[in-house]
Amino acid sequence: MNEPVGVILAGGQATRMGGGDKGLITLNGVSLLGRVRVRLQRQLNTVILNANGDPDRFEGLGLPVQADSVTGYAGPLAGVLAGMDWAAGQGASHIVTVAADTPFFPRDLVARLQQAGSDLAMAVTPDPERGMARHPTFGLWWVDAREDLRSALQGGVRKVVQWTEPRGCAPVEFAATPYDPFFNVNTPEDLKKAEAMIAEFDL
Structure with a gap:
């Protein structure tokens, strides 16, 4: 396996934040996307952004921007496919x-996903109710599976696990303490919680 390409998935519509580009919202003076970019670039040399619409609005990030090839906001899988297609053009075998x-x-997401020994892996965390909570947008994906994924999307598949589960996706467990590393900012209240987490855990 050569080094994966990192793909930041920003193709959603941010409806719970009132629409617009949620990733450009600032958290303690730095945009969410800026924080994600730095964290991923510390693990991988090549990082791109999956986003739709005018790419110029992300010019300050200094990343290549790849739009979905599947129309109509088909969800995260469309972003995964866009990343796979871009990575294929660079000769990469996998994306994260x-x-x-x-x-x-x-901070060890990429290394841990690669250690799973599978071409398809997904982050999970312990959950008191479900046993394990899956984090479908945090995964390792085999670029050569892109035509299979493209066909699935064209056939109406939208949920990540609907595609990954039958294909032997390996779960990779991460600790959910002392804080949830997969906490995501969906609402203004979440933004305040994220600010508190930065102060408490020096994030």
């Missing part, structure tokens, strides 16, 4: 995806 609204994801 992260969500644009999750600024505290593990």
Whole structure:
């Protein structure tokens, strides 16, 4: 396996934040996307952004921007496919995806996903009710599976686990203490909680 390409998934519509680009909202003076970019670039040399619309609004990030090839906001899988297509053009065998609204994801995310020994892996955390909580936008994906994924999207598949589960996706467990590393900012209240987490855990 050569080094994966990092793909930040920012193709959503941010409806719970009132629409617009949630990733450009600032958290203690730095945009969510800026925080995610730095954290991922410390783990991978090549990072791109999956986003739709005018790419110029992300010019300050200094990242290549790849739009969905599937129309109609088809969800995270469309962003995964966009990342796969871009990575294929660079000769990369895998991509690692992260969500644009999750600024505290593990600093060893990429290494741990690669250690799973699978071409398809997904982050999970312990959950008292469900046993394990899956984090479908945090995963390792095999680029050669892109035509299979493209067909699935064209056939109406939208949920990540609907595609990954039958294909032997390996779960990779991360600790959920002392804070949830996959805490994502969906609402103004979440933004305040994230600010408190930064102060408490020096994030």
